[in-house]
Amino acid sequence: MELPLSQITTSNVVTTIATIILGRIIWQLIQNLLYSSIPSSVPGPLIARLTTKWITIIELSGSRGRTVDALHKKYGPVVRLSPNELSFSTLPCIKTIYGNGSSCIKSSAYDKFGRKGMFQMADPEQHRLRQKRIAHIFAPAVLQQMEILIQNCVGRLVGQQLRKRSGTEVDMLHWARMTVLDVGGELMLGKSFGALDDDGDRNDAPTYVHHLDNAYIAWSLYGLSPTLFRLFEYLPIKSLQEFLAAGDYVYKYGDDAMKQYIHRHGRKSAQKSLLTKMLAGDPVSGIEPLADAEISTEVSNLIFAATDTTGNTITYALYELACHTEWQTRLREEILTRRGPGTSSEDYLSFKSLSTLPILNGVFMETLRLHPAAPSALPRVTTGTGCQIGELHIPGGTLVSMQALTLQRDPNYFPEPDTFKPDRWISDDGKEIEYGSQEQREMMIVWGKGTRTCLGQHMATMESKIALARIVAQFEVRLPAGNKTHKEMEMTDHFTLIPKGKRCTLVVREVEVPTE
Numbered sequence: 001m002e003l004p005l006s007q008i009t010t011s012n013v014v015t016t017i018a019t020i021i022l023g024r025i026i027w028q029l030i031q032n033l034l035y036s037s038i039p040s041s042v043p044g045p046l047i048a049r050l051t052t053k054w055i056t057i058i059e060l061s062g063s064r065g066r067t068v069d070a071l072h073k074k075y076g077p078v079v080r081l082s083p084n085e086l087s088f089s090t091l092p093c094i095k096t097i098y099g100n101g102s103s104c105i106k107s108s109a110y111d112k113f114g115r116k117g118m119f120q121m122a123d124p125e126q127h128r129l130r131q132k133r134i135a136h137i138f139a140p141a142v143l144q145q146m147e148i149l150i151q152n153c154v155g156r157l158v159g160q161q162l163r164k165r166s167g168t169e170v171d172m173l174h175w176a177r178m179t180v181l182d183v184g185g186e187l188m189l190g191k192s193f194g195a196l197d198d199d200g201d202r203n204d205a206p207t208y209v210h211h212l213d214n215a216y217i218a219w220s221l222y223g224l225s226p227t228l229f230r231l232f233e234y235l236p237i238k239s240l241q242e243f244l245a246a247g248d249y250v251y252k253y254g255d256d257a258m259k260q261y262i263h264r265h266g267r268k269s270a271q272k273s274l275l276t277k278m279l280a281g282d283p284v285s286g287i288e289p290l291a292d293a294e295i296s297t298e299v300s301n302l303i304f305a306a307t308d309t310t311g312n313t314i315t316y317a318l319y320e321l322a323c324h325t326e327w328q329t330r331l332r333e334e335i336l337t338r339r340g341p342g343t344s345s346e347d348y349l350s351f352k353s354l355s356t357l358p359i360l361n362g363v364f365m366e367t368l369r370l371h372p373a374a375p376s377a378l379p380r381v382t383t384g385t386g387c388q389i390g391e392l393h394i395p396g397g398t399l400v401s402m403q404a405l406t407l408q409r410d411p412n413y414f415p416e417p418d419t420f421k422p423d424r425w426i427s428d429d430g431k432e433i434e435y436g437s438q439e440q441r442e443m444m445i446v447w448g449k450g451t452r453t454c455l456g457q458h459m460a461t462m463e464s465k466i467a468l469a470r471i472v473a474q475f476e477v478r479l480p481a482g483n484k485t486h487k488e489m490e491m492t493d494h495f496t497l498i499p500k501g502k503r504c505t506l507v508v509r510e511v512e513v514p515t516e
């Protein structure tokens with residue numbers, strides 16, 4: 001029956017559209033409930049059976065890690081997170097999902113993280129070929145040559161920035177990030193951002209960091225609704241356009257810096273930087289360099305991968321040492337006893353020397369355990385007809401993941417899981433550096449696992465241990481009065497770990513180091 005034209009009112013039109021939208025939503029919810037390919041026996045909250053949106057909203061709020069951890073505590077080792085997504089928490093599943101030869105591949109969730117480079121690639125063969133062209137720049141021998149750059153940056157942090165602030169409250173998160181950023185600039189782009197310099201004639205850090213921070217948020221929003229946010233780009237609001245283009249700025253900065261570098265030094269030079277190595281390839285192993293555009297993408301992605309991860313790790317370690325001053329004292333003593341007649345600071349603070357210190361290693365490992373830089377899901381998708389994960393056959397195309405926040409606080413492997421206990425990783429005689437049971441090590445997925453393991457693991461370890469040792473050797477790090485620092489350091493996650501208050505207030509005071 002046709003409605004006479006005179007009876008078509010605005011309210012009729014609105015009601016009809018609203019009914020259609022509501023009908024579609026209800027239809028979708030029913031479909032999800034009835035036709036999910038995930039076995040119905042898998043427990044989880046009812047809303048997870050109905051829609052993918054609730055976990056997306058939780059993710060955007062920065063509480064995915066904590067929420068999924070609570071769900072595992074309530075429902076057990078397998079939890080449904082959406083009609084098509086599961087989270088697992090037992091040791092054998094790590095190998096199935098992430099181990100070498102796993103049929104699970106990175107999910108499309110990684111596509112939202114900027115331009116497609118090695119980190120984002122899902123196809124195993126495409127990833128293998130790219131990794132082969134990049135991995136040589138992180139070889140231990142190459143990193144050893146780069147140590148001087150890291151030592152210089154940390155030297156500027158302690159010698160210039162912290163010393164002049166001795167006795168005052170400092171935002172340690174800021175200074176750790178600035179240090180890591182300057183290291184990243186020197187290593188990846190062949191020039192420092194100048195973030196730690198007092199007398200530098202340029203300091204690119206504030207603008208770069210501002211865009212770096214915004215890029216993460218903007219990418220998450222694009223991930224939520226790509227079409228909508230692409231439409232927003234056309235709105236004539238300058239601040240909105242700038243915000244949405246934050247990622248482009250970061251890549252353009254990297255691109256320009258690389259061009260300037262080639263202009264200054266050429267493609268083959270004796271300059272100390274990972275960029276030099278990337279531009280030259282590895283002739284000894286017959287590895288050709290990537291094309292310039294690919295190098296530019298990769299180096300910018302590496303700065304993304306390095307900055308918050310390593311900066312947060314250093315910050316959380318210092319925070320834990322401020323909370324557990326007995327460990328701080330023990331660590332200082334351990335470092336300073338390495339000094340001796342005829343030992344220069346270059347010797348006892350060198351990474352070679354620091355890597356043999358059990359307490360430093362215990363503090364570092366325990367920080368990684370409690371405050372993993374990527375605390376929540378490392379998402380994967382099952383391929384083909386699916387695979388067996390634990391007791392369940394999981395059909396192809398299902399999102400599956402595990403999270404460090406749950407695995408690394410499992411009381412079956414780590415008694416008193418929420419307590420900072422570096423001695424878990426220190427042998428009774430203090431001599432064994434790689435201490436901890438095989439199972440404890442397997443439960444640590446802080447660096448990821450298998451073929452997608454963190455490529456920067458050794459660089460991050462070197463940077464963190466040097467920074468921690470040099471700060472603790474020279475400064476006492478204390479909590480200020482009140483509990484504001486505890487509140488600031490509550491953990492949120494937006495893939496990477498972010499302290500809730502986005503700062504870490506600590507009092508630093510230069511200690512009198514007795515002469516040898």
Ligand code: HEM
Nearest residue numbers: 119305306309310313373378446447448452454455456460
């Ligand atoms: C404490 C510091 C760091 C932590 C905890 C960390 C953690 C991780 C984790 C968990 C992954 C795996 C992601 C996944 O499987 O989904 C990863 C991948 C990666 N990380 Fe790190 N990272 C750190 C620092 C760095 C640094 C300093 C660099 C380089 C300069 C770096 C470069 C990479 C790259 C290139 C990948 C991708 C590897 C691939 O897909 O083949 N990371 N990292």
